[in-house]
Amino acid sequence: MNPEPLISLRSVGVRVGSTQILRDVNLDVASGDVVGLFGANGAGKTTALRLMATLIRPVSGTGVVLGADLTSAERYDVRRRIGMVGHVPGIFPELTLLENLVYSARVAGVPLEHAQEALAAVGLAGAADRLAGASSHGMQRRTEFARELMIDRSILLLDEPHSALDRDAVDLVEGLIERKAAEGGAVIVVSHDRDRIEAIAQRSVELRGGTLV
Amino acid sequence: MTSGFWHQVRAVAHRDLLRERRRGDVLWVTIPFGALALLLVPLAIGTDAKLLREIGAGMYWVIVMLFGVLVAVGKASRETQPQQDASSLLGLDPAAGYVGRTASSLILLLAFELAVGAVAVGLYDIDLLGVGWLVLTLVVVALGLALLGTLTASIVNSTSAGTALVPLLVAPLSVPLLLGATQAYDGLRYGHTIVSWVLLMAAVVLVVAMIGVLTARPLQES
Numbered sequence: 001m002n003p004e005p006l007i008s009l010r011s012v013g014v015r016v017g018s019t020q021i022l023r024d025v026n027l028d029v030a031s032g033d034v035v036g037l038f039g040a041n042g043a044g045k046t047t048a049l050r051l052m053a054t055l056i057r058p059v060s061g062t063g064v065v066l067g068a069d070l071t072s073a074e075r076y077d078v079r080r081r082i083g084m085v086g087h088v089p090g091i092f093p094e095l096t097l098l099e100n101l102v103y104s105a106r107v108a109g110v111p112l113e114h115a116q117e118a119l120a121a122v123g124l125a126g127a128a129d130r131l132a133g134a135s136s137h138g139m140q141r142r143t144e145f146a147r148e149l150m151i152d153r154s155i156l157l158l159d160e161p162h163s164a165l166d167r168d169a170v171d172l173v174e175g176l177i178e179r180k181a182a183e184g185g186a187v188i189v190v191s192h193d194r195d196r197i198e199a200i201a202q203r204s205v206e207l208r209g210g211t212l213v
Numbered sequence: 214m215t216s217g218f219w220h221q222v223r224a225v226a227h228r229d230l231l232r233e234r235r236r237g238d239v240l241w242v243t244i245p246f247g248a249l250a251l252l253l254v255p256l257a258i259g260t261d262a263k264l265l266r267e268i269g270a271g272m273y274w275v276i277v278m279l280f281g282v283l284v285a286v287g288k289a290s291r292e293t294q295p296q297q298d299a300s301s302l303l304g305l306d307p308a309a310g311y312v313g314r315t316a317s318s319l320i321l322l323l324a325f326e327l328a329v330g331a332v333a334v335g336l337y338d339i340d341l342l343g344v345g346w347l348v349l350t351l352v353v354v355a356l357g358l359a360l361l362g363t364l365t366a367s368i369v370n371s372t373s374a375g376t377a378l379v380p381l382l383v384a385p386l387s388v389p390l391l392l393g394a395t396q397a398y399d400g401l402r403y404g405h406t407i408v409s410w411v412l413l414m415a416a417v418v419l420v421v422a423m424i425g426v427l428t429a430r431p432l433q434e435s
Contacts, residue, residue, distance in 0.1 A: 079301055109217075
């Protein structure tokens with residue numbers, strides 16, 4: 001018998017305001033899977049990631065993530081196990097890179113010394129006291145990957161993870177993806193760089209007009 | 214493991230105060246403009262010392278209400294969607310987020326009240342009567358405005374109406390605070406009991422706090 005998928009979407013539809021972004025989406029993602037998610041601009045890739053992160057609810061169909069129904073209050077309990085690095089950084093520009101990670105550690109209940117270690121792991125130990133707003137986009141993204149290294153996640157959702165990163169950082173991200181899959185987690189990677197993602201993903205899906213093909 | 218409620222409250226409050234320290238909005242914009250507003254009144258109505266003394270406390274509270282709500286709303290609505298998403302995925306309890314943002318606003322509002330209060334005392338020759346009650350009134354008003362401003366920002370962020378809603382949301386609940394604060398000062402001046410006015414303000418604080426905590430999750434998810 002196959003184990004329960006970490007993500008299971010059945011005929012899911014998502015509406016943002018009055019616009020139907022996703023329709024009739026079906027997807028199963030199992031433990032150890034690395035899935036590439038492609039699609040043109042505006043196809044609904046970021047909305048699909050936010051849906052799988054439990055941050056938005058479907059208006060039709062059924063979705064289960066880490067055993068939690070996406071329309072029930074259970075989904076709040078599993079959020080802490082889902083990591084997401086979007087193409088717009090979710091860090092605070094007025095805080096230093098280290099302060100951003102310390103804030104994350106405090107909220108997530110992770111020992112504070114892990115923040116310094118995670119920053120060093122992404123090659124930013126020397127930039128710990130630099131304001132995030134005065135750091136390059138690549139450094140901000142590295143800081144977000146440091147947050148994902150610091151917190152034990154079962155699912156990683158990565159939106160254009162290679163953009164704005166140098167060669168070392170790309171290696172780091174790909175190492176993180178491989179490690180997460182080897183640990184029994186699941187990784188969904190949104191990208192326009194099909195060749196690069198298909199080299200690390202077991203399978204790929206494409207969003208066209210809000211539907212997975 | 215997710216950290217406890219109060220631990221998260223402290224993390225959010227600390228984060229917001231660090232952000233404010235670096236931005237300096239309250240110190241370099243709101244306090245000077247609040248002081249300027251107090252300074253403009255004598256220029257507009259003349260320098261009749263008796264009249265200024267009569268209206269001084271009322272003017273002070275009006276300035277505190279108007280600028281105070283802007284401090285709390287502005288600060289709390291400064292979070293982008295990716296920042297909110299990141300906090301949610303850290304396991305941040307929305308109620309802890311609300312209380313944490315309110316706590317940081319409270320500290321900023323107390324600083325604003327004290328700084329502008331010093332200007333008001335100097336300009337309008339206001340008597341500092343019943344210091345204990347006055348301090349209690351300052352704290353209750355600051356807490357009420359912090360709760361109200363943070364709640365308003367949460368509502369504005371969760372609807373498409375945007376900031377156009379702010380005056381409609383703020384006005385009904387800030388009026389009892391303004392009334393309570395001005396009447397409490399008059400009570401101290403004329404030797405009347407002010408307990409009922411303080412209780413009115415405390416009731417507003419309690420109601421807004423309950424609404425804020427209970428609606429934190431639905432507002433975040435809407």
